[in-house]
Structures are given as structure tokens and as C-alpha cells.
Amino acid sequence: MIDRRIKFRHIQCFVEIARERSLKLAADKLHLTQPAISKTLKELEEIIGASLMSRNRAGIQLTRQGKVFLHFAQISLASLQQGLDGVEREGGSARETLKVGALPTVAASFMPPVVREFAAMAPYVMLQIMDGPHGYLIERLKLGELDLVIGRLGRPEAMEGVSFTQLYSEQVDLIVRAGHPLLDQPDIKTIIDWPVIYPPEGAAIRPLVERLMIANGVGQIPNKIETVSGAFGRIYTRNTDAVWIISSGVVQNETADGHLVRLPFETDITKGPVGLMTRPDTQPGAAEQLFRLAVQSVIEDQGLTS
Known part of the structure; x- marks a missing residue:
């Protein structure tokens, strides 16, 4: 049973600290003071009975327990946001859609297990997948016709205006x-x-x-x-x-x-990097956050490395 002392603010603060790898940056993002967010993290660790994060010169680092907790905390937040979005759409015929571009390097082997994982996490999101050559998909991404693209890192001129997050390497x-x-x-x-x-x-x-x-x-x-x-x-x-x-x-x-x-x-x-490409001027919605979690889950299951 979930301990009733765990509040939404505990989960939100923990996830934001993990994303930013900094108490200060996470506090700024949530419009809190650093002592307040530090206190919230300490409360969560005391309730759980485990250390979730440690500090060193590189910043905040997740402990083994923290890495496990982060996975499910992210899913919880994304699912909650998805539920709120669903309430807003209730009464209409609109259904949330996530549009993903997949280059040939990932469409055949990597995408099928990702889609299965995502379907289990977000059964009410309609996934649209477009495949094609690198230049075509990147152009669709820049035009806003795709939410994200997965594939090989392209040439510098082709990647201008695109954010690239490496997932694994392939030859x-x-x-x-x-x-x-x-x-x-x-x-x-x-x-x-x-x-x-x-x-x-x-x-x-x-x-x-x-x-x-x-x-x-x-x-x-x-x-x-x-x-x-x-x-x-x-x-x-x-x-x-x-x-x-x-x-x-x-x-x-x-x-x-x-x-x-x-x-x-x-x-x-x-050998070169395969990664997730997005527009840097957009914030990921709940569906995209869940899709990213599905991607990470498949990478871990398949033992893919960067």
C-alpha cells in the first residue's frame, strides 16, 4: 500500500531534481526556494526509508534505489498529466495523438518493442508513425508535422534547429x-x-x-x-x-x-549515435514523456549501449 504521507509535491520535486541534477535549478523551475526543495526531498527519503540521491562535485547523483524510484515516479506524473488532459477533452471527439518519425535504422527492429511498451503505458494515445529518409523526416519535424524523430545523427547542417539526445550506438x-x-x-x-x-x-x-x-x-x-x-x-x-x-x-x-x-x-x-530528435523550443507533453520512458525501457531490456 502507498504510504499516505507521500504527496504530489514530493514526487514532483524528486523528478525535477533528477532531471536537472541540481537542487538550485530544480527549485527555480518549480518556483521554490532551495531550502524548501531540499526539505521536501529529505521528507520523501525519510518516508521511503532510503537515500534516493547523493551530492558530489558533478552535482546530484541518483542512488540505486533512486534510479528505480525515478522510473515509476516519471510514469506516475506523466499518467496524471495524461488523465488531466483526458478530462479536458471529455465530451469531444478529439483523441490525443503522438506523431513519431522513424528512420529505417530503427523502424524495423527498435520501434516494434517500443510501440508495445508505449501501448501498455498509454492505451488511449493514438500513435502515428512515419518512416522515410533522414532529410524528409527532419524537415517534417521542423515544420511541426512530427513531434519527434528517432534515428541516426545527421550532418551538422541538417541538424540545425534540432535537439538530439543520444540513445545508443549502431554500426x-x-x-x-x-x-x-x-x-x-x-x-x-x-x-x-x-x-x-x-x-x-x-x-x-x-x-x-x-x-x-x-x-x-x-x-x-x-x-x-x-x-x-x-x-x-x-x-x-x-x-x-x-x-x-x-x-x-x-x-x-x-x-x-x-x-x-x-x-x-x-x-x-x-559506428554512430542513434538518438531522439525534437524541436528545442517545445516542451514534451504527457504522451511524449511516456513515449520516452517506453524508449528507455526497451534500451535497457535489449542491453543497448551508447
């Missing part, structure tokens, strides 16, 4: 069908002898792939097909001798079931 793989001749005598320089599905100009992974090709002395590729279409890449690679250069997450399911195979080439040089 590029060279993928072929099962039984491809290159599997018997793997040599990255010989991929020029085969059709190659290559990321087009403007794709987030294009600079990384070009760096990989230069580092391995791969010359001009005469038979190159440039596309970010996952649907095309999966079918074409399975039915031809093409080599598909693509982020590992896009083909995670196909490589797991053996329909497609990763060529044994060292591609750590292509």
Missing part, C-alpha cells in the same frame, strides 16, 4: 543473401564485382560508409543502386547477388533468422 553492415559467393572468400575490395545497394547522398550513414570504403581501399563501384528503401533492399538482396550496405538495425530480424547474412568485415569505423 553499418555489409549484407548478402545466404550462400553468396563472397561468404566463401570474403574480401571487401571485391564488392565492386557485385551489384551494391548504397546509401544515397543525404542519408545519415553516407559519410560513414564513404569513410569505410576509403579506409579499405575500395575503388569506384560500377554497379551501384542508391536507395534507403528497406523493403527494396530486403527483397533485392535475398533474390540476387547484391551487397547491401545498411545499418545493422534495419536487417536485424533477417540476419537473426538466416535469410540474410552479415559479411565478416570490420566496420567499427561506421
Whole structure:
């Protein structure tokens, strides 16, 4: 049973301190004095009977118990806000909608478990998912047609006016069908002898792939097909001798079931951040907060690292 001594102000202050990693900044955000917010935190720790935070030169740090409590405290606050929003909409036909852009690197493998987790947290929020190339989705985000985008960090000029929060890292793989001749005598320089599905100009992974090709002395590729279409890449690679250069997450399911195979080439040089992109001038609503929690839960479950 929840201890009745725990009040809304306790949860709100704790979550804000955890977000800001500073008593002063959290107090300013909540329009409180620093002694008042410090007292509120102390009350919460005494009620729970555990230390939730510690202070050091880096600022406020969560204890192990604090990390556990924060997860559910954030869900509680977001759910309460969602309930208040629902009361305001009661009587009308409007239903809260969260619009998410997903680049190919996350649409195939990462998004499905996130959607399942989010559906359990926010069953009354309608989720709209749009996939497509990096530039297209970022433009939709800037125009306000999307609430957030998940995918690879793009070039600096493309990311202007966009806030990026790294979630995990991912590398590029060279993928072929099962039984491809290159599997018997793997040599990255010989991929020029085969059709190659290559990321087009403007794709987030294009600079990384070009760096990989230069580092391995791969010359001009005469038979190159440039596309970010996952649907095309999966079918074409399975039915031809093409080599598909693509982020590992896009083909995670196909490589797991053996329909497609990763060529044994060292591609750590292509490792790059996958993150959550938003407009810096907007504050996340209750639905977005719950979506972020769903994302973090899946990252922890899958053991993804940055």
C-alpha cells in the first residue's frame, strides 16, 4: 500500500531534481526556494526509508534505489498529466495523438518493442508513425508535422534547429543473401564485382560508409543502386547477388533468422549515435514523456549501449 504521507509535491520535486541534477535549478523551475526543495526531498527519503540521491562535485547523483524510484515516479506524473488532459477533452471527439518519425535504422527492429511498451503505458494515445529518409523526416519535424524523430545523427547542417539526445550506438553492415559467393572468400575490395545497394547522398550513414570504403581501399563501384528503401533492399538482396550496405538495425530480424547474412568485415569505423530528435523550443507533453520512458525501457531490456 502507498504510504499516505507521500504527496504530489514530493514526487514532483524528486523528478525535477533528477532531471536537472541540481537542487538550485530544480527549485527555480518549480518556483521554490532551495531550502524548501531540499526539505521536501529529505521528507520523501525519510518516508521511503532510503537515500534516493547523493551530492558530489558533478552535482546530484541518483542512488540505486533512486534510479528505480525515478522510473515509476516519471510514469506516475506523466499518467496524471495524461488523465488531466483526458478530462479536458471529455465530451469531444478529439483523441490525443503522438506523431513519431522513424528512420529505417530503427523502424524495423527498435520501434516494434517500443510501440508495445508505449501501448501498455498509454492505451488511449493514438500513435502515428512515419518512416522515410533522414532529410524528409527532419524537415517534417521542423515544420511541426512530427513531434519527434528517432534515428541516426545527421550532418551538422541538417541538424540545425534540432535537439538530439543520444540513445545508443549502431554500426553499418555489409549484407548478402545466404550462400553468396563472397561468404566463401570474403574480401571487401571485391564488392565492386557485385551489384551494391548504397546509401544515397543525404542519408545519415553516407559519410560513414564513404569513410569505410576509403579506409579499405575500395575503388569506384560500377554497379551501384542508391536507395534507403528497406523493403527494396530486403527483397533485392535475398533474390540476387547484391551487397547491401545498411545499418545493422534495419536487417536485424533477417540476419537473426538466416535469410540474410552479415559479411565478416570490420566496420567499427561506421559506428554512430542513434538518438531522439525534437524541436528545442517545445516542451514534451504527457504522451511524449511516456513515449520516452517506453524508449528507455526497451534500451535497457535489449542491453543497448551508447
